[in-house]
Amino acid sequence: MQIYLNGKFLDEKEAMISPFDHGFLYGDGIFEGMRIYHGRLFRAARHAARIRKGMQMLCLKTEQSLDDLIEVVCELARRNEIFDEGYVRLVISRGVGIKSQVQSDGQVMEVSDLGLDPAKCPRPTVLIIVSRINLYPKEWYENGLKLTTTCIRRNSADACPPQVKSLNYLSNVLAKLEANRAGAAEAVFLNRDGFVAEATADNLFIVEGNKVVTPPTSDGALPGITRDAVLELCEDEKIEAIERHVTLSDLYGADECFLTGSAAKVIGVSEIDGRKIGSGRCGPITKRLMDAFQALTMRDGIEIIPSETANTEAVKN
Numbered sequence: 001m002q003i004y005l006n007g008k009f010l011d012e013k014e015a016m017i018s019p020f021d022h023g024f025l026y027g028d029g030i031f032e033g034m035r036i037y038h039g040r041l042f043r044a045a046r047h048a049a050r051i052r053k054g055m056q057m058l059c060l061k062t063e064q065s066l067d068d069l070i071e072v073v074c075e076l077a078r079r080n081e082i083f084d085e086g087y088v089r090l091v092i093s094r095g096v097g098i099k100s101q102v103q104s105d106g107q108v109m110e111v112s113d114l115g116l117d118p119a120k121c122p123r124p125t126v127l128i129i130v131s132r133i134n135l136y137p138k139e140w141y142e143n144g145l146k147l148t149t150t151c152i153r154r155n156s157a158d159a160c161p162p163q164v165k166s167l168n169y170l171s172n173v174l175a176k177l178e179a180n181r182a183g184a185a186e187a188v189f190l191n192r193d194g195f196v197a198e199a200t201a202d203n204l205f206i207v208e209g210n211k212v213v214t215p216p217t218s219d220g221a222l223p224g225i226t227r228d229a230v231l232e233l234c235e236d237e238k239i240e241a242i243e244r245h246v247t248l249s250d251l252y253g254a255d256e257c258f259l260t261g262s263a264a265k266v267i268g269v270s271e272i273d274g275r276k277i278g279s280g281r282c283g284p285i286t287k288r289l290m291d292a293f294q295a296l297t298m299r300d301g302i303e304i305i306p307s308e309t310a311n312t313e314a315v316k317n
């Protein structure tokens with residue numbers, strides 16, 4: 001598999017990142033997960049906008065424009081012949097710390113620096129991987145998956161802001177460990193005020209009667225690209241959808257619950273902390289939105305290869 005690292009397309013075995021890279025040493029950087037469906041890079045402009053915001057927050061600057069990076073993603077997909085059910089991971093880290101050191105012969109040399117200071121990192125590291133993904137088993141898309149709530153609180157907005165997809169996913173990892181221990185597929189974060197925020201890698205929605213409800217991003221939810229798409233689809237489908245605080249009792253008492261994410265797409269929830277949700281299978285509104293999302297993936301996104309070829313490839317894949 002070819003990957004892209006700092007301006008070069010390389011075989012994955014040749015790709016090396018320095019141990020002094022601040023992404024590795026300090027989790028200093030951002031990442032993005034995108035999808036390729038039917039020969040198209042889904043919602044590329046929205047992903048680019050989120051990357052831009054993250055870079056602005058972290059004061060990260062790359063040599064390439066985001067448009068160029070999106071073109072690199074497309075080229076990498078072509079090189080790896082991934083035209084459907086593709087997953088793209090784009091990482092921009094702070095890069096390697098460098099300091100000047102005077103040698104015994106009086107010459108000034110540049111050497112790697114271990115310190116935290118981002119000002120010592122002149123060039124961010126840009127890494128792009130395009131691969132295939134099937135996050136959850138097919139039957140979960142019919143029957144729903146199990147959730148657990150976690151005692152780990154969602155990051156506060158004044159700490160590691162949940163709106164930025166930073167390389168600091170430790171609380172998500174800790175919560176996922178709890179999900180594994182509880183035999184659940186995903187864990188739900190509450191925020192410091194006790195309201196539901198989101199899951200470790202997905203946004204969360206509930207259905208109350210005919211109404212779809214999701215926590216506002218100010219409650220600690222990432223502004224998910226799939227979340228946005230689903231809110232738009234609700235409008236198209238004439239389903240009322242609102243952003244509102246969601247409490248634990250809203251969650252446990254919901255008629256339906258589903259998660260959204262680039263990797264998971266739209267997936268129903270059957271059970272939360274041992275409480276059966278609705279019928280205990282994917283609910284009717286969830287199913288409608290899953291189908292509408294599936295249809296959206298057929299038409300949305302920038303073309304990586306001409307659509308006729310994509311359809312042949314989709315069959316091949």
Ligand code: PMP
Pocket residue numbers: 033165172198199200201202203221222223224225226227260261262263
């Ligand atoms: N929340 C978190 C914490 C995530 O990591 C993700 C995955 N990017 C999401 C929500 C879903 O966002 P998106 O639909 O943009 O993938």
